[in-house]
Amino acid sequence: EAGVAQSPRYKIIEKRQSVAFWCNPISGHATLYWYQQILGQGPKLLIQFQNNGVVDDSQLPKDRFSAERLKGVDSTLKIQPAKLEDSAVYLCASSLASGTGELFFGEGSRLTVL
Amino acid sequence: QKEVEQDPGPLSVPEGAIVSLNCTYSNSAFQYFMWYRQYSRKGPELLMYTYSSGNKEDGRFTAQVDKSSKYISLFIRDSQPSDSATYLCAMSGKDTGRRALTFGSGTRLQVQP
Numbered sequence: 001e002a003g004v005a006q007s008p009r010y011k012i013i014e015k016r017q018s019v020a021f022w023c024n025p026i027s028g029h030a031t032l033y034w035y036q037q038i039l040g041q042g043p044k045l046l047i048q049f050q051n052n053g054v055v056d057d058s059q060l061p062k063d064r065f066s067a068e069r070l071k072g073v074d075s076t077l078k079i080q081p082a083k084l085e086d087s088a089v090y091l092c093a094s095s096l097a098s099g100t101g102e103l104f105f106g107e108g109s110r111l112t113v114l
Numbered sequence: 115q116k117e118v119e120q121d122p123g124p125l126s127v128p129e130g131a132i133v134s135l136n137c138t139y140s141n142s143a144f145q146y147f148m149w150y151r152q153y154s155r156k157g158p159e160l161l162m163y164t165y166s167s168g169n170k171e172d173g174r175f176t177a178q179v180d181k182s183s184k185y186i187s188l189f190i191r192d193s194q195p196s197d198s199a200t201y202l203c204a205m206s207g208k209d210t211g212r213r214a215l216t217f218g219s220g221t222r223l224q225v226q227p
Contacts, residue, residue, distance in 0.1 A: 040122065040220075041220070042118075042120070042218050043217045091157055091158075102160050107155075
């Protein structure tokens with residue numbers, strides 16, 4: 001079974017530029033999450049999708065971050081304009097809609113904002 | 115106060131030692147408790163899962179949950195250099211529509227050969 005795929009793995013941009021990250025969850029997983037992990041910290045939830053609807057985006061900085069999940073499968077997370085403090089690893093995870101709630105993570109997209 | 119508190123370490127132990135990792139939490143709605151292991155430059159992977167209070171053992175790993183004290187632990191017996199990683203505690207509530215996990219900050223473990 002293929003895992004959660006993310007791209008790009010690494011991205012370096014200047015502040016005020018824009019960036020987009022892509023995630024393809026495990027086949028059949030209805031729930032998709034984007035987490036932000038700053039160096040030395042645990043992952044922090046940015047947004048949770050159930051199929052293509054948003055369940056929780058309370059911690060998403062909506063003035064600069066946006067995310068979508070078209071057709072309830074792939075998802076894109078965009079940052080525009082980026083700030084220095086956005087430097088982090090952006091982790092995508094997916095899970096079944098029911099069950100234990102175990103999250104399966106991708107390897108992450110590491111963003112450096114200069 | 116953070117919802118989940120975890121000692122960041124780093125924790126350095128000799129090979130074969132017993133390791134104890136701990137988290138405390140403040141939200142009494144948490145029902146599902148997990149431990150994830152994260153190797154450098156990798157995503158977290160599930161190590162142990164426990165529902166409500168009690169103990170669970172899997173090989174060299176034992177997870178304990180004490181809901182009355184809002185305290186969870188992970189014990190690693192006969193630790194190996196391959197156990198060197200960051201260990202993240204994570205927890206969530208009962209509402210299946212909001213199963214997003216809340217993570218601790220992670221404890222970095224180094225097992226010296």
